[in-house]
Amino acid sequence: MKSIKRTQHIIAVIILLFIAGMGILIFKLVHGSSFYMMNSDRHELGLVYDRKGDVLFDGSGRGSYPENYFLDVGNLIGDDKGQMDNTLVARNIEKLNNYSFTEGLNANGKAAIYTTLDHAANRTVFDTYGYMEGCVSAYNYKTGEILVCASLPSLDVTNGYDALPYFKSGTLISKNMYGTVPGSTQKVSTVITALEIMGSNKLYSKSFRCTGKYTNKTGNDIDCHNIYGHGTQNIQEAFENSCNPFFAQLIEDNDMPLDKVKKQYEKMGYVLNGADPAYIDINGIRCETASTTLEDPYEFRTQWGCIGQGDTLVSPVQLMMWQSAIANGTGKMTMPYLIDHVTDMHGTVHEKARTKFSDQLFTQTTASAIKQIMLTNGADRYTYLIPGYKIGVKSGTAQVDEGLKENSLLVGFVDDPSFPIAFCILIEDKNSGYITTEQIAKLLLDNLKNNF
Amino acid sequence: MYGNPVAYFFSCIFVMIAHISMLVNIYYNGNYDSFRSIAVLGAAVLILDISYFIIILAFKQRSYVLDFLLILILNMSVIFQSCFGKVGFDTKHYITCIFCLAACKCGYLLCRDHKWICDKKKYIYGAVAVLILITLIFTSAENMWLDFKKFTIQPSEFIKPLFVLACSTSISEQQKKHKVLFVNVVYENIALFILTAAICLVQVHSHDYGSLPTFLSIFAVGFLLRICYPKAKFSKKKLFAVIACVLILLLIGLKYAPEYVQHRLHVDIWSDTSGDGYQQSKALIAIACGGWFGVGPGKGFLVNVFAFDNDIVFATVSEEWGLIYALMMVMVILVITVIPLVNPARSYFHGTMSACISAALIVQMALNIFGSCNLIPFTGVTIPFISTGGSSLMVCGFMVGMLIACQSPVFSKNAVKQEETSGPAWRWKE
Numbered sequence: 001m002k003s004i005k006r007t008q009h010i011i012a013v014i015i016l017l018f019i020a021g022m023g024i025l026i027f028k029l030v031h032g033s034s035f036y037m038m039n040s041d042r043h044e045l046g047l048v049y050d051r052k053g054d055v056l057f058d059g060s061g062r063g064s065y066p067e068n069y070f071l072d073v074g075n076l077i078g079d080d081k082g083q084m085d086n087t088l089v090a091r092n093i094e095k096l097n098n099y100s101f102t103e104g105l106n107a108n109g110k111a112a113i114y115t116t117l118d119h120a121a122n123r124t125v126f127d128t129y130g131y132m133e134g135c136v137s138a139y140n141y142k143t144g145e146i147l148v149c150a151s152l153p154s155l156d157v158t159n160g161y162d163a164l165p166y167f168k169s170g171t172l173i174s175k176n177m178y179g180t181v182p183g184s185t186q187k188v189s190t191v192i193t194a195l196e197i198m199g200s201n202k203l204y205s206k207s208f209r210c211t212g213k214y215t216n217k218t219g220n221d222i223d224c225h226n227i228y229g230h231g232t233q234n235i236q237e238a239f240e241n242s243c244n245p246f247f248a249q250l251i252e253d254n255d256m257p258l259d260k261v262k263k264q265y266e267k268m269g270y271v272l273n274g275a276d277p278a279y280i281d282i283n284g285i286r287c288e289t290a291s292t293t294l295e296d297p298y299e300f301r302t303q304w305g306c307i308g309q310g311d312t313l314v315s316p317v318q319l320m321m322w323q324s325a326i327a328n329g330t331g332k333m334t335m336p337y338l339i340d341h342v343t344d345m346h347g348t349v350h351e352k353a354r355t356k357f358s359d360q361l362f363t364q365t366t367a368s369a370i371k372q373i374m375l376t377n378g379a380d381r382y383t384y385l386i387p388g389y390k391i392g393v394k395s396g397t398a399q400v401d402e403g404l405k406e407n408s409l410l411v412g413f414v415d416d417p418s419f420p421i422a423f424c425i426l427i428e429d430k431n432s433g434y435i436t437t438e439q440i441a442k443l444l445l446d447n448l449k450n451n452f
Numbered sequence: 453m454y455g456n457p458v459a460y461f462f463s464c465i466f467v468m469i470a471h472i473s474m475l476v477n478i479y480y481n482g483n484y485d486s487f488r489s490i491a492v493l494g495a496a497v498l499i500l501d502i503s504y505f506i507i508i509l510a511f512k513q514r515s516y517v518l519d520f521l522l523i524l525i526l527n528m529s530v531i532f533q534s535c536f537g538k539v540g541f542d543t544k545h546y547i548t549c550i551f552c553l554a555a556c557k558c559g560y561l562l563c564r565d566h567k568w569i570c571d572k573k574k575y576i577y578g579a580v581a582v583l584i585l586i587t588l589i590f591t592s593a594e595n596m597w598l599d600f601k602k603f604t605i606q607p608s609e610f611i612k613p614l615f616v617l618a619c620s621t622s623i624s625e626q627q628k629k630h631k632v633l634f635v636n637v638v639y640e641n642i643a644l645f646i647l648t649a650a651i652c653l654v655q656v657h658s659h660d661y662g663s664l665p666t667f668l669s670i671f672a673v674g675f676l677l678r679i680c681y682p683k684a685k686f687s688k689k690k691l692f693a694v695i696a697c698v699l700i701l702l703l704i705g706l707k708y709a710p711e712y713v714q715h716r717l718h719v720d721i722w723s724d725t726s727g728d729g730y731q732q733s734k735a736l737i738a739i740a741c742g743g744w745f746g747v748g749p750g751k752g753f754l755v756n757v758f759a760f761d762n763d764i765v766f767a768t769v770s771e772e773w774g775l776i777y778a779l780m781m782v783m784v785i786l787v788i789t790v791i792p793l794v795n796p797a798r799s800y801f802h803g804t805m806s807a808c809i810s811a812a813l814i815v816q817m818a819l820n821i822f823g824s825c826n827l828i829p830f831t832g833v834t835i836p837f838i839s840t841g842g843s844s845l846m847v848c849g850f851m852v853g854m855l856i857a858c859q860s861p862v863f864s865k866n867a868v869k870q871e872e873t874s875g876p877a878w879r880w881k882e
Contacts, residue, residue, distance in 0.1 A: 003623060003681055003800045003803065004796045004797055004798075004799075004800065004803045005796075006677065006680060006681070006803075007677060007792070007797065007800070007803030007804055007806065007807040008792060008793050008796060008803070008807075010673055010676060010677065010807045010811075011789065011790075011792055011793055011806065011807050011810045011811075012793060014669075014673075014789075014810060014811050014814050014815075015786065015789060015790060015793075015810070015814065018786070018814045018817070018818055019786075021818060021822055021827070022779075022782065022821075024827065025821065025822060025825055025827055026775070026779075028825070028827065029736075029739055029740075029775065029825065032736070032740075033739070033740035033743075034740075036733075036736040036737045036739070036740035037737065037740045037741070039722060039725065039733060039737060040737040040740070040741070042741065099740075100743075101740065101743050101744065102743060102744055103743070104741070104743050104747075
């Protein structure tokens with residue numbers, strides 16, 4: 001009998017292994033069924049709403065909306081047609097499907113995504129650009145809620161893609177998520193790095209002379225936008241003047257060893273010297289992280305990169321996120337999110353958003369010092385341009401298309417606990433129109449303030 | 453069971469109720485043109501049920517459990533296959549199932565006397581060799597079937613039951629050891645090893661990598677029961693060393709497998725839904741569409757996908773009948789393999805045989821279900837009893853007959869006398 005039992009043990013083991021496999025399979029099938037359905041041509045999509053209940057995307061196709069109603073959010077919210085793959089709908093389509101393994105598809109389900117966006121403010125800012133192009137992003141740096149995220153040119157997804165060959169370049173992407181030359185807004189990163197390496201007192205003790213042009217140690221010229229020069233300046237003055245020669249000399253300074261600069265840049269999320277690109281995840285949407293070249297502190301390319309030109313690229317969303325680390329005074333970024341919560345086909349709330357913070361990018365002392373520098377800049381230069389707000393800002397002008405065009409940027413934050421907004425504004429080819437980043441910032445903050 | 457006509461009667465009723473409930477489901481949820489389609493199917497299924505219940509009484513077995521399970525699953529299979537796409541009657545599959553039942557009885561009659569079958573080992577080896585030669589000469593990697601115009605046969609399928617018989621062994625066989633270079637060996641074990649290697653090479657030559665794990669599982673179980681029978685002095689260390697060697701060989705095999713096999717191992721079906729991932733992605737979508745309760749018999753879309761009725765039949769059943777029905781189908785097959793645990797075999801030979809058959813049926817079912825659902829690489833083997841394919845069905849039927857033989861063995865006269873004098877049948881020893 002013992003010998004027969006041995007044969008039974010082997011059968012029992014095989015059967016148990018099979019049953020375990022079936023258990024895994026059933027779990028996989030039930031939990032993966034929504035994903036499988038999204039790969040079929042059978043969908044019953046729900047709606048995407050803004051923070052006040054405005055529809056931003058209607059997957060049912062049954063609603064009636066004015067012409068170009070979705071224009072300002074077209075390339076951010078997207079649709080299910082497959083033309084745009086880095087949009088909220090494309091990346092979260094499973095959550096929108098009115099499907100469950102038990103009940104199947106339900107055309108009258110209540111699956112929906114409730115976003116943090118303020119459609120009215122987004123639309124106002126979008127319309128302000130007129131025929132000009134660029135992007136705007138703004139978020140609550142205390143909670144991480146993205147309130148405005150507009151990118152021009154854009155499209156109304158309800159109009160379809162028949163005119164696709166005639167779409168302007170950049171129509172199908174939200175430029176907020178992609179790298180752009182940051183111009184002098186990069187100097188915020190360079191100042192943070194200097195503060196981290198040498199401390200506030202030492203940095204303030206340093207002064208460099210600007211004569212309108214600086215010939216670096218390898219013989220290359222770094223031009224200043226003020227051809228007459230700014231004279232001898234300290235860090236606060238140079239920051240406010242956005243003086244390129246000052247920052248070139250700061251990078252060359254012996255108290256700024258390159259390895260420490262590189263380390264701090266990497267801590268802030270920069271990809272250096274052609275390393276593999278990285279991404280920030282915002283509810284599935286991939287946002288490019290910053291990249292630059294730091295090879296030799298005496299070479300033009302490195303200095304030019306630290307000034308925010310050349311091959312330095314930073315996405316507007318990341319510029320905005322750095323502002324949160326400064327505004328919060330913690331040195332930690334508040335991670336942005338677009339989805340406040342999701343409801344399933346029965347209307348039950350799932351995936352309620354929670355505020356998250358990044359790792360420590362820089363110390364609280366550094367955060368406090370750079371915050372003061374930016375607030376002083378805001379008070380000195382922007383009080384009349386953006387009245388009514390205590391803001392810390394840095395502007396920038398980025399040379400693109402080999403210097404043929406200039407983009408205008410403005411990054412900043414409102415230093416008000418009851419209105420904690422960080423923002424980044426980009427106007428492409430600024431000389432093609434009359435709108436300025438300050439005008440957009442004023443409009444943006446006014447609109448958000450009214451509904452905050 | 454035979455001694456209890458009431459239990460026999462109610463078992464018959466249970467099987468018929470199961471089939472009738474499926475027909476009722478078709479009536480309410482199925483896709484059919486007229487009631488006549490269901491009536492024809494129902495009549496065919498119930499006639500086969502009743503005929504089999506009557507015919508098997510002639511065999512005077514100790515247990516009929518496996519017969520009931522076999523007719524239950526086969527007629528479930530007839531109903532499934534007849535409903536795919538639209539309710540009708542799959543005559544070909546029905547006839548194949550009748551052959552499967554006949555093969556079952558052949559298997560029972562041939563294998564019930566273990567002494568007799570043990571004596572025929574050399575013929576079994578010879579038959580396997582002949583089938584290997586036929587496979588090598590008449591089939592190729594592109595076409596594994598012999599075409600007889602009206603029907604086709606896959607010769608490599610028929611190796612399976614013969615290989616099971618070759619792997620089955622008695623304790624007395626294992627005690628016939630010979631000293632070769634300071635090592636005690638059983639000649640038959642070496643012969644079996646060579647036979648296994650030959651079968652594996654033929655499978656590789658035929659590019660039938662799906663059947664390879666089935667053969668290897670039969671061999672693994674047979675080999676384990678050869679080296680681990682109670683009187684064997686085989687230490688656990690040696691056993692683990694053997695298992696380690698097998699794993700290393702497996703890893704080497706996977707590493708140096710041909711390019712298209714490597715591709716199958718690593719394919720991401722969702723990034724290649726129109727290529728290598730086509731069948732699996734469609735199968736998973738169909739299962740998701742079907743949910744727990746299915747879209748209704750004959751209402752699925754998976755019938756438009758190649759091999760819907762064999763390689764991905766689990767998904768086709770899930771889509772039309774629901775995952776619950778598909779799991780019930782799997783459970784019935786699983787219960788067939790569980791029977792040797794409930795009603796143990798009466799000899800070590802029959803014990804090893806039932807273990808090998810259980811391994812073969814379960815591994816084949818696992819390869820099909822897990823492969824079509826992308827849990828493991830897709831191999832394209834059939835689910836026993838459910839998938840279409842005459843060779844597969846007949847072989848599976850034959851193997852169930854072998855399992856029945858393990859439940860209702862016939863002993864030689866001497867053994868019977870010994871059994872009568874020494875106590876109950878389950879105490880019988882070799």
